[in-house]
Amino acid sequence: MTTADGSPLVPGTLCADRIVLITGAGRGIGHEHALQFAAQGAKVMVNDLGAGVDGSGADRSAAQLVADEINASGGTAQANTDDVSTWAGAQRAVASTIEAFGGLDVVANNAGILRDRMFVNMTEAEWDDVIAVHLKGSFAVTRHAVDYWRAQVKAGEVVQGRVIMTSSPSGLFGNVGQANYGAAKAALAGLTIILADELGRLGVTVNAIAPVALTRMTEGLPGFVDAAKKALEETGFNPFDPAHIAPLVVWLGSTASAAITGRVFTVMGGEIGVAEPWVKGPTMTSTEPWNPAAFTEQIPALVGQARGNSDMSGRTRT
Ligand SMILES: NC(=O)c1ccc[n+]([C@@H]2O[C@H](COP(=O)([O-])OP(=O)(O)OC[C@H]3O[C@@H](n4cnc5c(N)ncnc54)[C@H](O)[C@@H]3O)[C@@H](O)[C@H]2O)c1
Incomplete structure (x- = not known):
């Protein structure tokens, strides 16, 4: 089995027979999640509406192509093309996973769109659509998955459920032009903490990643393509390759991660970090x-004692 760009993947059994639903897995980061969960023995439901970066359109072949790729290389996958930003679509995505594979262990909420705009020009639709895919979509898929896990617990089964949210440096640290997207991503980091506290008693952990990778979502950002090319030429390692995000998500989806919940991880290339949460500062x-x-x-004296906000690299602004 290989990554999307053909690099070899080390097969393993970390997720043997785990049943995994990955939203937005037809492209980019989610595609790599699907390949790498399958390479570790998971049965994968590849959900993808096949939307454009801005959420428009629906190319329903995207999910099927990834499922075919996994099945052709000896893994187990099926495709689902529901729109997870709707309550009913999210319900169908969860139900079709349970029907296809006889259960559900892991939800990776990865589907996403962008409608970047400076706030002064942002429209209601740009706000609503971005919140719908990222925030409502992650809520709705998780909520339906929790219905299943709760019923399992009530039936006396042991649940080892895993939810992995996809936040972003834009939400944790703030990024100009992404008020809608950053607000949704910050909300997902908050949701992660609350759900970790609520769902632990069911045997479900909830963590989030804030990734950086070169995908169609970021290829238009200044410097991204050039930086990836330069790093690859100079070191032979491309820190922008979306394949570097999946290993952490695969581990978080495994039973080995049971002790870790309510955490947000930054992840890019060869660096994984634990985001330190809001704390009460000087009072x-x-x-x-x-x-x-x-x-x-x-108030200025109090603020002067406090750590400043972070820049987009996650370091305190000077
Ligand atoms: N690329 C980065 O650097 C970066 C940084 C931070 C966060 N993220 C997040 O990572 C996730 C994956 O992004 P990516 O860079 O791989 O982008 P991408 O555009 O390559 O992939 C996103 C996928 O989500 C699918 N999708 C969109 N709306 C959907 C819906 N309603 N239902 C089902 N599927 C839907 C799209 O069809 C697409 O295949 C997103 O949540 C994104 O916000 C990416």
């Missing part, structure tokens, strides 16, 4: 009602 206290006029001095 000031009062035993009397606050005087807003005094804040003119107090």
Whole structure:
């Protein structure tokens, strides 16, 4: 079995017989997830609507091609072309996985679109469509999967469920021109923490990744294509290859990751990091009602003691 660009994949048994639903797995990062879960013995439902980067259109062959690729190389996969941004589409994607393979162990919420626009010009549709695919889609697929896992637990089965959300540096750190996308991705990081707390009792862990890779979604970003080419020429290792994202997701989907939940991982090329969450920083206290006029001095002094926001690399802005 190989990655999408033909590099060899080391086969293994880390996910032997695990049943995995990957949304948006017809292309890019999700395609690599599908190949690498299958290479580790998982049965994979390749969901993809076949949308354009902006969410328009539907090329229903995208999911089937990936399923065919996996089956041709000895793995097990089927295709599903439902739109996960709708409640009913998400339900069908989950139900068809259970019907095809007799269960469900892992949901990788990966489907995504972009409608970048400076906020002053952003339309209602650009906001709604991006929130629908990323945030509602991840909610809806997970919610239907949880129905299944809850019924399993009630029936006395042991569940080792895994949910992997796909956040983004744009959501964790903020990126100009992506108010809709970044807000959805930040919400997914928050959802990860809440669901980890709620679903642990069912045997379900919930983690997220914030990846960076060269796909059709990022190929228009300044410098991405050139940087990937340069790194490959100079070192023989392309840190922008989407194939480097999947190994972490495959491990998070395995039973070996049971102790890890509620975490957001940054991942690009040869670097994996754990994003450190919001914490309460410096505080000031009062035993009397606050005087807003005094804040003119107090608040800048308080903010001056706090760590700054991060830049897009995740480091504190200087
Ligand atoms: N590429 C990056 O650097 C990067 C960075 C941060 C986050 N991400 C996230 O990673 C995920 C994958 O992105 P990618 O770069 O591989 O992009 P991509 O465009 O190559 O893949 C996204 C896939 O999602 C599918 N899709 C879109 N809407 C769908 C829907 N409603 N139902 C089912 N499938 C749908 C598309 O058809 C497409 O195949 C996205 O969530 C994206 O936001 C990517």
